[in-house]
Amino acid sequence: MGIYDVVVVGAGPVGLATAIGLYRRGIDNLLVIDQTRSFRKVGQGLSLLPNGLKAIKYLDFQAYEQVKKTGNILFNPNSLNQQKTSDRTTQRPKNTNPSFEWVQKNCQGQRLDSTPLDYNYWLQKCGEGRLSISWYDLQTTLRHILPQDLVKPNHRCINVINEPESGCARIDCVSNKTAEANPYAHWTEVASDNNQQTANVESFPQQLQTKSLRAKLVIAADGINSTVRNILYANSPYHAFAQPEYSGFAAIGCREISEVPNALSTELEAKFFEGSPILTVFDDQVLADSKSVGNPSMILFRRSSGQMGYVLHTPLPLENLNDKSGGLLVELALQELEKANFPNSIRELVRISPSVNMLQRPYYIHRAIISDSIPFPSTANLNSGDYTGKIEPAWGNNRVVLIGDAAHGMPPFMGQGANQGLEDAGVLTTLVTNLAQENNWDNMPVIAEAFEKYERLRRPIMESIQEATLRQSDWYQKEWQEYQQKVYCRNFEQEMEALL
Ligand SMILES: Cc1cc2nc3c(=O)[nH]c(=O)nc-3n(C[C@H](O)[C@H](O)[C@H](O)COP(=O)(O)OP(=O)(O)OC[C@H]3O[C@@H](n4cnc5c(N)ncnc54)[C@H](O)[C@@H]3O)c2cc1C
Numbered sequence: 065m066g067i068y069d070v071v072v073v074g075a076g077p078v079g080l081a082t083a084i085g086l087y088r089r090g091i092d093n094l095l096v097i098d099q100t101r102s103f104r105k106v107g108q109g110l111s112l113l114p115n116g117l118k119a120i121k122y123l124d125f126q127a128y129e130q131v132k133k134t135g136n137i138l139f140n141p142n143s144l145n146q147q148k149t150s151d152r153t154t155q156r157p158k159n160t161n162p163s164f165e166w167v168q169k170n171c172q173g174q175r176l177d178s179t180p181l182d183y184n185y186w187l188q189k190c191g192e193g194r195l196s197i198s199w200y201d202l203q204t205t206l207r208h209i210l211p212q213d214l215v216k217p218n219h220r221c222i223n224v225i226n227e228p229e230s231g232c233a234r235i236d237c238v239s240n241k242t243a244e245a246n247p248y249a250h251w252t253e254v255a256s257d258n259n260q261q262t263a264n265v266e267s268f269p270q271q272l273q274t275k276s277l278r279a280k281l282v283i284a285a286d287g288i289n290s291t292v293r294n295i296l297y298a299n300s301p302y303h304a305f306a307q308p309e310y311s312g313f314a315a316i317g318c319r320e321i322s323e324v325p326n327a328l329s330t331e332l333e334a335k336f337f338e339g340s341p342i343l344t345v346f347d348d349q350v351l352a353d354s355k356s357v358g359n360p361s362m363i364l365f366r367r368s369s370g371q372m373g374y375v376l377h378t379p380l381p382l383e384n385l386n387d388k389s390g391g392l393l394v395e396l397a398l399q400e401l402e403k404a405n406f407p408n409s410i411r412e413l414v415r416i417s418p419s420v421n422m423l424q425r426p427y428y429i430h431r432a433i434i435s436d437s438i439p440f441p442s443t444a445n446l447n448s449g450d451y452t453g454k455i456e457p458a459w460g461n462n463r464v465v466l467i468g469d470a471a472h473g474m475p476p477f478m479g480q481g482a483n484q485g486l487e488d489a490g491v492l493t494t495l496v497t498n499l500a501q502e503n504n505w506d507n508m509p510v511i512a513e514a515f516e517k518y519e520r521l522r523r524p525i526m527e528s529i530q531e532a533t534l535r536q537s538d539w540y541q542k543e544w545q546e547y548q549q550k551v552y553c554r555n556f557e558q559e560m561e562a563l564l
Contacts, residue, residue: 067232069505070094070496071279073221073292075103077110077199078468078485079285080206080215085123085493087210091500095277096210097219097237099286103207107199114192116483118556119490121192127209134205135195140164140182165340170348171407173335190553202482219275224282224295226462231506232278233463239273280505281496282464285485288428288473293466302457308428310382311475311534315425316397317375318417324372325416331409332364332372341366347404360404364413372413373421376400377477382426390419427475432456432526456523460515462508467492472526478533480551484526487556491518494560517563525551 069091072079075098083096112120112135121128165178180186183193197205207215223236284292288308297306324332336343346361360378367373378400388396397414434455459466468485495514504510532547 066093066278067230068093068095068277068279069500070281070283071233071235071277072096072283072285073224073235074098074284074286074290074468074470075100075203075207075215075217076285076287076468076485077202077206077482078489079283080203080210081120081123081127081486082283082285082467082489082492083214084127084206084209085489086496087214088124089493089497089500091497092214094214095279096215097221097235097277098215098217099220100217102217103203105200107203109196109198110202110482111194111196111479112202112486113194113479113483114186114190114552115554115556116486117192117194118554119483119486122490122556122560123486123493124209127206130205130209131197131202132195134201135197137183137193137195138164138181139184140180167338167340167343169336169343169345171345171405171410173407174348176348186552190548191555192552199482221286221291222274224284224292224464226464227278230278232280233282235277235279235282237275237277239275280463281499281511283492283496284464284466284470285468286470288430288469290466290470292464293430293470296461296464296466297457300458300461302455305430305434305455305457308430308473311427311429312379313377313427313475313477314380314382314385315375315377315423315427316393316400317373317423317425318394318414319373319421319423320371321373321413321417321421322371323416324370324413328409328412328416329370329372332413335407335409336364337366341368345406345410347406360400360406362401362406362410364410374410374413376414377475380426385424385426388424390417390422393422393424394419429474429530430457430469430472432472432523432530456519459519459523460512463511465492465515465518471522472530474530474533478529480529480533484522484529487525488518488522490556490560491521491563494563498564521559521563 070083070086070093072083072094075096079096079098083094086094112131117128117131120131164182165180167175168177168179169175181194181196183195185193187193218239219237220239221235221237223234225234225236227234282292284290284296286292294306297303333339336345342363342365344361344363346359360376363375363377365373376397378397380396380400384396394414394417397417398411401411401414434457435453459471467488469481471488472484474481495518499505499507499511499514502510529551532543
């Protein structure tokens with residue numbers, strides 16, 4: 065059997081974007097494999113922020129154009145005039161159309177802050193816009209850019225072995241086997257009140273086919289519950305970091321409440337929505353206290369058809385979520401809201417949530433750097449006290465390299481998981497293309513050096529973003545401008561030019 069130049073494990077946004085970048089630069093002896101039996105509608109909505117869009121543009125202009133076409137781009141015709149005033153730290157003008165911003169309010173309904181959602185605002189400020197897109201639409205859009213035979217579903221990677229004697233890595237896969245639920249990849253759906261969860265399981269005959277592929281390089285983009293990471297870290301100094309750690313935070317949500325009584329709807333509209341389709345509510349009294357990491361926050365959304373929904377982000381011990389039916393999740397959410405003094409109207413909305421529409425998701429993390437200085441809430445099931453000094457779990461070894469969530473997955477509070485993975489894709493594409501051009505596929509020191517370069521560039525950025533994610537409430541108030549400059553406004557193309 066032939067040897068691929070590159071096998072990408074995982075056809076999520078990051079794996080596909082990497083493959084597109086390589087393919088466009090002439091590396092077409094490549095394959096992307098995914099465990100899913102067939103590509104289908106799963107996953108949540110994503111914000112692609114200026115830095116992520118810049119990375120896609122760098123990887124492939126056609127992909128960038130297609131993603132922009134598929135994504136939901138908001139254009140506010142007044143945004144250019146509002147440039148100077150519409151800023152997160154300044155008072156926004158009263159006549160701003162609220163649907164172009166994501167407002168933050170306190171429990172009394174006072175507006176604290178807002179984030180513009182309008183494409184042009186970010187384009188002017190950071191050299192690229194922002195858009196929202198569902199995970200599935202992003203995957204589908206990217207998948208369709210590659211020739212169909214380069215992306216293979218129903219290939220679940222179960223092992224990766226370095227084969228120095230044949231100058232490649234071997235990737236063992238199974239196909240046509242009931243796909244196991246992946247507890248980290250998607251929402252766990254709660255079917256009913258009978259204490260049973262319908263996991264993300266597809267049913268098809270229990271036939272097991274194993275297959276081995278061989279490649280000069282394996283790029284592991286298999287998400288936060290990465291199999292390749294597990295294999296890479298087994299029997300290594302990093303074995304304690306093979307599995308994702310619970311971050312201490314979880315989401316409890318209701319995807320749809322269609323029958324909101326008129327009086328409640330009016331009250332929520334007057335005090336909170338005020339015409340906005342989405343907003344976040346939190347207790348700003350708690351926010352003022354710097355020890356407030358994990359302050360519960362409630363994202364409320366309202367569709368144009370009038371249906372409402374919410375996502376409550378709250379610090380919770382993991383065991384509190386185990387085996388919870390929809391009804392028990394409602395109770396848990398109510399307890400959390402009560403503890404944080406959320407107003408009656410919001411609690412009432414939660415109380416009437418249909419249990420079949422309830423969702424829960426614990427958030428996991430692969431920390432880029434394990435050190436005492438990165439805060440973790442006491443609810444996390446970590447042994448971080450066991451570590452002293454600084455540990456940087458390696459992202460590459462031999463012919464295998466981790467990318468995206470497999471390297472540094474994290475809770476979505478700063479909306480950077482996919483965006484950072486796309487930046488990884490840009491960096492690795494550049495380095496691997498250089499290896500190919502110099503025909504260094506078998507030059508192990510040069511490959512090791514390329515992986516080191518990738519880590520040197522990416523790890524410090526990931527450290528600061530993970531820190532911002534875990535300290536979210538502090539950052540919102542104090543360092544937002546600096547953060548935007550550092551994360552959104554960088555010139556990605558220039559960074560790539562300087563890489564080699
Ligand atoms: C509620 C929520 C909101 C979010 N919002 C944002 C946001 O606004 N902005 C943002 O940038 N990010 C956001 N994220 C994070 C974002 O979804 C992830 O960071 C991103 O999807 C990571 O991409 P990935 O390709 O690395 O991994 P994934 O998207 O997890 O894809 C991994 C792929 O690998 C496949 N796979 C897994 N195991 C195997 C195996 N053994 N063999 C073969 N294939 C395998 C999976 O089937 C999957 O297709 C959010 C996440 C959540 C949960």
